[in-house]
Amino acid sequence: MNIRIELTYKTPKGTETIFSSDIMRAEKAILIAEDLEKNGRAKNLMFVDGHETTWSMKDLKKYMKGIETEPHNATVYFDGGFDLGTKRSGLGCVIYYEQNGKSFRLRKNALVGELNTNNEAEYAAFYLGLQELELLGVHHLPVTFIGDSQVVINQLLGEWPCVEDELNRWADRIEVKLEQLGITPEYNTVSRKKNREADQLATQALKEIEITSTMELGHEQ
Structure with a gap:
């Protein structure tokens, strides 16, 4: 907090x-x-x-x-990529959090085929991060979300209009999930270079390389 x-x-x-x-x-x-x-x-x-x-x-x-024994001080990096040729999307998220006095990093990616644009893939990657937070048991806490998509961040902040129906549906779905989990979000936009981990996970997903891992920082689990 x-x-x-x-x-x-x-x-x-x-x-x-x-x-x-x-x-x-x-x-x-x-x-x-x-x-x-x-x-x-x-x-x-x-x-x-x-x-x-x-x-x-x-x-x-x-x-x-x-909150010491629960996952807290969570930061979520997210990124999504859309392959126009295959019509498939790669999603990636990296979650840093603390629990029981230790620091952890969770990495997760996914390959999906029902999206149509890169912006949809970015929203879907954000939602993937939310799903992982729910599985971790993060609730009723502030969480920082970081991505290189100005569209997603600024639309969720309400600073940019969201006129596309599909993106509106994603934004609504995210707001509902945030409310369900009691998460107070903070949004930050970074360059793709500073979002390298999530970007790499999204790229690996497009190559059908599945990643699901949790590591204690300094000690691999």
Whole structure:
């Protein structure tokens, strides 16, 4: 979960001002807040999440402890490719997540034949990532989705119009699944180079190379 710290700071002579930090991971915010509290000059310290909900130190620590054994801090990279010659699509997704104090990477791809455009393949790859999150048991948590498709990202953000019926249906399906899982999405667009893992998975799917793997980072499973 990404949050910011807000507090009132008081100097030894009694001058006060209000500070608001940059947005950061909750784990980092807790460490910084604990250090600030040591000098005794930070007052009214609270944490604010992306929904502008405020958390006390006690409540945030309790929440973080509660999700420790579940997959959390998930980031999904997705990519889809469409082969005009064969009318087939390759889908790829890579999910980074944490669980029980360890970090993992999940890779999954799929070959499908019922799509008609590259944009549909990109949406389908996004949905593949959602299905994998559901299988992992990720729910009622923020998740970051990263792809190189400006069409998908900007349409899901509502910044670009979605006039094609097929893409509208994909967007609706994604919104329904996000709501079912209680996932709060954050969207980021990157270059294809920075989306290399998901792009490679999509390409391998088109070559009928099936990939399904989970690795603890630093230790292959």
